[in-house]
Amino acid sequence: MTLISEAASAPGQLAASLAAGVAQISDDQTVSFQQYTKSTLPIDGYVFWVATGTSQQFSGSLHVLTDRHQEEDQTIAANKMVFTATEEVSQLNAIAPGTMWVGSWNVDGTTLQVAFSETGANYQQAGLWHYRGFAVYPALSSQLVESAADLPPEPIVSNSLPIWLSQTTFGTTTVPVYPSYLVPDNVVPPYIVAHVEPDMTEAPSFPIAQWPGNPVSPNQLVQMSISQLAKDNVRLTLYGFTNQMAWQYLAMLIDYSVNTDNFGFGNTPVPRDEKRTQVEISALAMKNHSDRRLVLPGSRRRHCASPDPLRRIQFNHRLDGASPHDVHCPSCAGFLLESLMPQYPLAPVPGGTTTTLDVTAATVIKNAPGRLFTVSVLVAGTAAGAVYDSVATTGNTAANQIGVIADVAGPINFNAMPTAAGIVVVPGTGQTLAVSWS
Incomplete structure (x- = not known):
């Protein structure tokens, strides 16, 4: 030196x-x-x-x-x-x-x-x-x-945030969704921020709690389910979205609401442009948002000291008088929701909104939650086919089967049956089918 x-x-x-x-x-x-x-x-x-x-x-x-x-x-x-x-x-x-x-x-x-x-x-x-x-x-x-x-084995929030964090894919596009105030450092668009207004959550019905039994010990809580109709005000802020992307994302949310009944819209959402500036580059950020008032009927579960968080819950009483049934929500896993208020214009369209024709082999009709309306058997074939709640044409069993396609020509009505994962149709030997769904 x-x-x-x-x-x-x-x-x-x-x-x-x-x-x-x-x-x-x-x-x-x-x-x-x-x-x-x-x-x-x-x-x-x-x-x-x-x-x-x-x-x-x-x-x-x-x-x-x-x-x-x-x-x-x-x-x-x-x-x-x-x-x-x-x-x-x-x-x-x-x-x-x-x-x-x-x-x-x-x-x-x-x-x-x-x-x-x-x-x-x-x-x-x-x-x-x-x-x-x-x-x-x-x-x-x-x-x-x-x-x-x-680390806690269960979610922290009691609102609908887990639903929005799971809404990352529309069409062939996938973007991350972050909770408000927890956006990572220096993240670049496109991305979405979900904000549930804390002071705007309302509950028009009293909660119904179900105690599952005795605690493991006097100092430990056991898993408990709570069912309550609620309403959230949600703001989704979109960065890096074009007009077409914003509308396609909104269309995906409407489709998800129709096909899952996990929530219903209490207003008519519309994308709204915002002005975010930086004087050093004399430009505007690609930023818009939409506010949603949402009806969120369903169950909010609480559990503590459990090695396996709940994934399925049994409702023994429903506010709309329907019979008990299992509700499974794989996308949020901790905020299990059940629709009690179908509403215009999000009620399922009679007969479905889409038709898939000339189905002669195992086919993924929809790779997201949906509803199956009608399967028309055009060629009867020599063996019965099947319909599965799935997103894959292989690995399906009776555990996720939702219907049988008889080897008889004619329409089979599935009455807008909802699916949690997707819709897969497997024709029987020699069958030709047409499927209406949404």
Whole structure:
């Protein structure tokens, strides 16, 4: 190394003096940082941070500013922290959406967990780096867990959010859907944000709870189902969507409502354009939204201390007087819904909306939830065929079969039978069929 480069890399007199001052006022303290990785619950998108077991010590000075607040639901001392280091802490500078470093610091006998969200106002000649953030609020401390075993086995939310997070595919296009306020760092379009307005959820009927039996122990809750008619106000914000994409996505939601009865529309939704600007590039973002008032009849389940979350639930009583039956919702798995209020204009169209002709071999009629109306046997063949609630032409059994196609020419009415997965028709030997569905 040359003398010039050595001089350029050596700390200046100002930096050396400031470093000595930091060491003196901090008494050469070090702060222990623990690495966490991001874990998102697949059902409702709730975010937790799981400790990895990796820790590191960083030297510097930690300043604490405490501001006490008394609110309706908490009394909190908000601790704003400024960590001043004499060397750049690359771990705190890195943009890594799935990783976070959390510092631990004892204040008045209490251990604070400190996460940093801001850095800047640094002079290179000074040789100091400042990192700012707040200690983790007590109400949010549950989102930092020691291991994956501490993650909750069930959804957190009680609203319809799991339904919207599962609505990612329309036509041949797939886009991610994120919960509001939990959009990942620096995500680029296209994507959708689902926001369920907390103060707008209404329930015109009283909840009906079913207790499944005795708890495993006096300190553990057991699985319990609650059935209640409810209404949510939902805002879906679409980024990176053209006019045609926005309308196709809306059409998919209407089709899903018709064919599953998981929810009904309480208004007439329409895409609305929004203006989001950035003066540096003199352009507008591709952003629009639509507000939906939705009727959500169904069951919201709660369970705790169970190795296997519920996937199926038995209704012994329905508000519309229908007979008991199983309701299975594979898409949300934790928000099982059952329609009680068919409404115009989303009632199924008599006879179906689509016809598939000349079916002579096993065919996926629809690869999403739908309704089967009529199978017309044009050529009787020599053996009976079958219809399955499925999205594949292989692997089907009596467990997912919904009908038999007799080897007799003529129409077979399936009365708008709903399917949870899709519609697969398997003609019998020599049969030719026409299928109406929606």
